[in-house]
Amino acid sequence: MNKTKRLEILTRLRDDNPNPETELDFTTPFELLVAVTLSAQATDVSVNKATAKLFPKANTPQGILDIGLESLRDHIKTIGLYNSKANNVYKMCQILIDKHGGEVPENREALEALPGVGRKTANVVLNCAFGWPTIAVDTHIYRVSNRTKFAMGKDVVAVEEKLEKVVPKEFKVDVHHWLILHGRYVCVARKPKCGSCIIEDLCEFKEKTD
Missing domain, CATH: 1.10.1670.10 (Helix-hairpin-Helix base-excision DNA repair enzymes (C-terminal))
Structure with missing residues (x-):
């Protein structure tokens, strides 16, 4: 062409x-990061339904850790591959607290180092949360x-x-x-x-x- x-x-x-705009519902970079991580092999509609119940209770890395892995699994069990996704999000939250002060890094390498985050997810976060031309x-x-x-x-x-x-x-x-x-x-x-x-x-x- x-x-x-x-x-x-x-x-x-x-x-x-x-x-x-993305059809995933989010208000912060962290909410977007979680939503995109959950959206792998799932529809945005199914993710939005799950996060609509999850985010009011826990929408920060510490908040996710506080509700615990079992509760996180329960909130996202309607999404495909929810067990592995819950494990990844939970581990991701601990890394964000330990290495990034609880904030989502505006850095491709740091994002791709997080569990469950590949190039596509990093690109979405950099674009939608931080305005990068990815x-x-x-x-x-x-x-x-x-x-x-x-x-x-x-x-x-x-x-x-x-x-x-x-x-x-x-x-x-x-x-x-x-x-x-x-x-x-x-x-x-x-x-x-x-x-x-x-x-x-x-x-x-x-x-x-x-």
Whole structure:
């Protein structure tokens, strides 16, 4: 895909949604970190339902430690892989207290050193909590980037590197939100809704649907 097409796609997505936000509910960097950690292989809706009950009782590292691991498990048991996620969040809280004064570090290396936190989670936290122009590539972004030919890559890291290269600076803070939402609601996995897509004429997917 050429530069002119990419620019027009980004411009249309921005005009349609000038201030995109994550669909995870949070009010602090710590709440976001927990929510993103819980969201692996789970829907944002299921995470929001669980954190709506958890965060009023415990929304700080010390608060999580105070309610205990069993209570944490009980609060998130409706989310897939809740046992391992509870263990990771609990250990994460102890590390945040011991090494970071109970605060979420604004640092990629420190974030990725936390249990249950990989590159994608770190990118989301750096972007949504601290405003960094990071691009967190999930399955939606991977699919949309390859399907449209906007930024093709054999895996999520390759797609992230391509997006970093081809997305102009002015769009970088918001591009991952636009692509996630586009993949979640329009360019869906099984049958993309091409007929109602605002970038259909620019997309290079050959098997368009009605």
